[in-house]
Amino acid sequence: MTITVMSMSPGLRNVLEILAELAHNDTKTDVSESDIISQSGIPQSEVQIYLNELESRHLIEEVRPRLWRIKDQGLEALKDQHLE
Numbered sequence: 001m002t003i004t005v006m007s008m009s010p011g012l013r014n015v016l017e018i019l020a021e022l023a024h025n026d027t028k029t030d031v032s033e034s035d036i037i038s039q040s041g042i043p044q045s046e047v048q049i050y051l052n053e054l055e056s057r058h059l060i061e062e063v064r065p066r067l068w069r070i071k072d073q074g075l076e077a078l079k080d081q082h083l084e
Contacts, residue, residue, distance in 0.1 A: 008077070011042070011046070011050055012050050012053060012054065013078075014040065014050075015036065015040060015047060015050040015051065015054065016050075016054055016059060016060070016070070016074055016077070016078060017078060018036055018039045018040055019031055019036055019054075019060060019068060019070050019074070020070050020074065020075060020078055021039075022035055022036065022039065023069065023070050025070075025075060026070075027069065027070055027071060027072055027075065028069070029069065030063055030064075030067045030068065030069050031067070031068050031069070031070075032066060032067055032068075033047070033048075033051065033066040033067070033068060034066070036051070036068065051068060054074065057073075057077075058071065058073055059071055059073050059074035059077055060074050
């Protein structure tokens with residue numbers, strides 16, 4: 001499967017990095033939205049917008065309400081972003 005890496009805004013990348021960090025880069029670990037918000041230091045409404053955008057790009061998934069999991073594509077996107 002080929003993954004096309006789309007450019008990400010700094011805020012979007014930051015939220016993805018926080019999710020990856022809190023999940024210890026494990027695609028089977030669920031992370032609460034409140035932990036992501038707390039770690040980000042940005043308003044809840046902004047974090048929710050970023051999470052929805054990341055989900056629409058198939059980089060993360062909401063496994064239950066307010067519980068998020070990074071996907072392999074999300075980890076790959078972070079790796080590719082660090083190579084730029």
